[in-house]
Amino acid sequence: YSGWHPDSALSLVTSFKRTIVLHSNGDDLRISLSCSSNVSACSSSNRPEGKVLETVGVFEVPKQQGKYETGQLFLHSVFGYRGIVLFPWHARLYDRDVSPPPAEPPGAHGSKEVKGKTHTYYQVLIDTRDCPHISQRSQTEAVTFLANHDDSRALYAIPGLDYVSHEDILPYNSTDQVPIQHELFERFLQFKASKVPPFVPRDTLQAWQEKNHPWLELSDVHRETTENIRVTVIPFYMGMREAQNSNVYWWRYCIRLENMGEEVVQLRERHWRIFSLSGTLETVRGRGVVGREPVLSKEQPAFQYSSHVSLQAPSGHMWGSYRLERPNGTFFDVRIPPFSLESKKDDTPNGFLPGPFTSLA
Template identity: 70%
Template sequence: MDSLRNFFGRKQILFANILITKRTFARLAEVGKLESPKLGGKYDTGQLILHRIFGYRGVILFPWLARVYDRDVPQHREETEDDINPGVGKEVRGKTHTFYQVLIDQRDCPYIRAQTEAVTFLGNQESSRSLYAIPGLDYVAHEDIIPYTSVEKNPLQHELFDKFLEYDKHRDPPFVPQETLRAWQKKNHPWLELSDVHKETTENIRVTVIPFYMGCRESHANSVYWWRYCIRLENMGQLSVQLRERHWRIFSLSGTLETVRGRGVVGQEPALTKTLPAFQYSSHVSLQAPSGHMWGTFRMEREDGYTFDCRIPPFSLESKADHGPATPPQ
């Protein structure tokens, strides 16, 4: 969202384009003042942020620690048993990263090249599970956070903002968690937590994968385990590239190997350009086994006509013990 990346003046005042009715011009309105990003430590609940890649406004709910498996980082030391995650790759020493669960300003959602929702299972009722979605929820790496401050008591438009946070002028940041947020986090911790992040770059196209376990749907005949995976593609080069096809291979612990091919992703063939270099989407996969692996490629076409297969880093699908039903915020 280019309009949120316009920074004017030495005082680092942040502006956003505000569309006026249906006319083709826009005006600038002050949103807040930028702060220096933290090179160490964590951001607190209630911190207002801009996303470095997608440019949206958001607020931090709480942090997570995740293991990052980066296949682009060379290993210069002898491997030990703890360094290997079978079928997934090597864990880089010292690369445990902080990620944040973030509420996104709903005014920015239409302009983000990403699916902005988190999906989880509801409770087990009569041998079936239901899904619910929380719109405008994202996981953001620490290095993608640009903090800012605002003098507004309601700087963010999201249906859960007032339920989760309250204004306290004596605190920094001035938005503090309510009991609703603490209870929701505690109740849904197993369903909201991310543990592994996988990265790999091919021909200047960086692919990041974050898998989430969603739960198990049980019946008299079998059990079906479900996962959600979030994928971000980012163009690190100078030439525009378009995603044309996907090719997945899905291995289940039950011994099956499935191949999936198709045009684009989620009904789109996104272009990654210098002005819009990133695209993020989520999808789902199910297995009739409690674990498995996924890997594959994206067929990419560069603006000069060159085509290549961009590797999707292999990642494991691991189930978790059922800690009881996940519940939506009340």
């Protein structure tokens, strides 16, 4: 495998709370996943109670250069779910853990403080069979949209749609013509044995990407580490709605917290500062995030969630901190990197949103 060793994959995927077995078959490195027999998508009536192993496919060498193509099957290296690549995004990664070159004077980076480096992310589908296994470590990811009618507070979600960084992908191949279970899989992709990977985009996928580009686009990623806790933030503009004779601008933001150290910690509080171009500064404090107080350990080092924010101005900024607790009862604060909330000129959703949908209003 040209210097890539199976142990490197194993060390990544065993942090996922689920049995993942790598086994050699000649020159191939095969992967098997455990499925609880009481999960209908992974079971059959003649299986005993408990867990069974199902062979998923054959690992491929992760790409150090270039990008993965539409139709690439993968295992998520942090959350362990099976997925398939729909298309790539080229984002600007603002990493505050990277020191600026000595030749550059302080303040040379402008309002973002650091220079963005181009980094590849992917729009992916999550296998619905794996959603029960990741629900405690990540919200079942969904991309949310503003509704196309007069109800300015209505949101619609496409579940099982995620954004994945290039280094999160552990690629594999499979001979199964429908290797991923998701309602959009066969609407977006079709099997073509002569292609590598053997899944090619349908016209439906291309039309959906083009028409919904403003609401799907991932452009900026912000990352910062405090005391071995890395926080990554990705903001998305969702559009504008009129409410009580004023314009209200909406954004969604996705946050991942990762424990890069050995010590077990638990997130207890959040503290946000939200600045609007209209001149208002709002402070938000609360327990945990999205109703949870996740524990970040070596076995389960990451937690990911999404939330929403609205402003009565076309742009603004957000920043803040999380308060985490150590096993000895002491607390420490972790910085949330500051990020911009920017609107786009065209904010009239086009309505081409193939289901399934869930109303979040």
